[in-house]
Amino acid sequence: DGCEGCVARPCIFNCPTQAISRVDGKAFIDKSKCINCGTCAKVCPYNAIQKKTIPCIDACPVDAISKDADGASVIDFDKCIYCGKCMLSCPFGAILMPSQVISVTHKLTEGKRPVIAMLAPAVMGMYDGTVKQLGQALKQLGFSDVVEVAAGADVTSLMEAEEWIEHIVIQKDPLMTTSCCPAFYHAVHKHAPKLSKFVSHSGSPMHYTAEIVRRNHPDCYTVFIGPCVAKRAEGLRRPNVDYVLTAEELLCMIQAKGIEMKKLPDEDASTSRLGSREGVYYCVKEGVAQAVLASVPRSLERLKQNDGRHIDHLVTHISQLDSAKLEEGTMTSEPPTPDGATHEKAAVPDGITTAAVKPVFISPLDKKGVKMLQAYGEKPEKAPGNLIECMVCDGGCINGPGGIVRAQMGKA
Ligand code: SF4
Known part of the structure; x- marks a missing residue:
């Protein structure tokens, strides 16, 4: 359109397919x-040629x-x-995933069994209110309690650190x-x-959080709330996770009920902060590898004492922590500081140090x-490190496709 037939003919000379x-x-x-x-x-x-783009096709990393x-x-x-990049790219909101909002709403209004919200750290800063006000809003919606997924992330870190030791130190694998x-x-x-053979077999933070919740409330429904659409597919495979909502869907439920979060009291609503600082930072790029790295000394100590490898030990340990914190009824209103970390420091035995962990980060995929x-x-021996952390969303889960950006765009 508007081609001047220029002498240089850069389009002809640069076209890779003639x-x-x-x-x-x-x-x-x-x-x-x-x-x-x-x-x-x-x-x-002359800007006479325009690239014809189809956003969802361009956005898909796997064609x-x-x-x-x-x-x-x-x-x-x-x-x-199931990364959701196509959903984010579509200017018309034409790509959707079946929602579980109606099912969750039914369970909340039925009131027959407790419904526990499991909040991913990535969603905590997404709402127009503090974390405590978000807890109050969840209570008003009918949730019985709110548990931070950072608690389950701590279990994942310990399990993955043990696996890393087994892969790299014991089996001499090139990477995990x-x-x-x-x-x-x-x-x-x-x-x-x-x-595939190098991918960790440890469960996800969502899975272990649901395990912790079930130990305290065996008859409850568990609802994971995060910014991720892939978690819904994972939730269908996990018997202890009943429902998965995105942060955007939760916002819609809050708005539909007419709850004005900013006007709610900035007080704990029988919610608990259970996870460590490392568990909270799972939501950002490099956070998972850092948490695994921080857990290596403790895992080495556990393996040395021969009490490791069994998830029961880990979940029981964190479950006890869970009960203690529930009684306190505390939940941080801001992201926890390094002082808030609950990881214990263990001596590093046998000269193996965390310096042996060489992370490689891929984000976005x-x-x-x-x-x-x-x-x-x-x-695998050519990889530039021995612990690969890949978060498909750019910068980690805080930029997940189920965040509340689209809902805010809709309001605008
Ligand atoms: Fe889901 Fe986080 Fe992975 Fe994005 S980076 S797909 S939000 S788990």
Whole structure:
């Protein structure tokens, strides 16, 4: 459009597929050869070429979206990793995941059994109110109690630290990867299967938090609330997780009930802070690897005393901590400071130090990141570290697709 037939012909010379030629002095694009890479649009001095983008197809890191014969986008679920990037990219909100809001609302209004909210650390700063006010809002919605998922994250850290010792120190494997991001888990199993044997088998923070909650309230319903759509797919596989809501869905429930969070008392609502500082920082890039790293000395000590490897020990330990804190009824209104950490310091035995842990961080997981995972699967000894942390969302869960950005956009 507006091609001046310029002498330099940068579009013709730069096209990687030779899709452009000149017809009557003007550039002509052969659509059968064009791969829509946008190179010609970048080099045209007259802005006469526009890259035709389809946001959801461009956003998908694993090429799981294509066009059907009618021109509509279709998702190939054999490739999809449930990362939600397509949902975020669509300007029309046309990509949705089935919601469990109605089911949760029924359980809350029925009032037959306790409904416990499990709050992921990533959502705590997303609302227009303090964490205490968020706890009050959850109580007004009918939740019996609120538990921080950071508690379960602490169990994951200990388990993964033990696994890391087993993989790297004992079995001399070249690397291990964390596994708490379910979209990463799907990415490995569907797109880099040779890496699968190095993925941690430890449960996720959501899973262990639900275990802790069930020990105190065996007859309850557990509802995980986080910014993640992949967690819903994970929740369906976990018998101890009944429902998964996104932060955005919770905001809709709060708004639908007419609750004005800012006007609620800034007081604890029988909520508890259970997790350590490291558990809270699971929500940001590098947080998981740092938590595993911080747990290595303690795990070494546990393995040395031969009381490790059994999840029962860990969950019981944290469950006791849970009961004690529940009685106190405390919940931090701000992200905890380093002084708030509940990790005990253990002596590092046998000369192995945390310096042996060499983390590699991948976030966001884009097409290039998927290629890196495939390369690590082919040649794990070439990976630049021995603990790979991959958070599919850019910067970690705080930028998850189930955050409340879209709801705020809708209000605007
Ligand atoms: Fe979900 Fe967090 Fe992974 Fe994003 S980075 S897909 S929010 S677990």
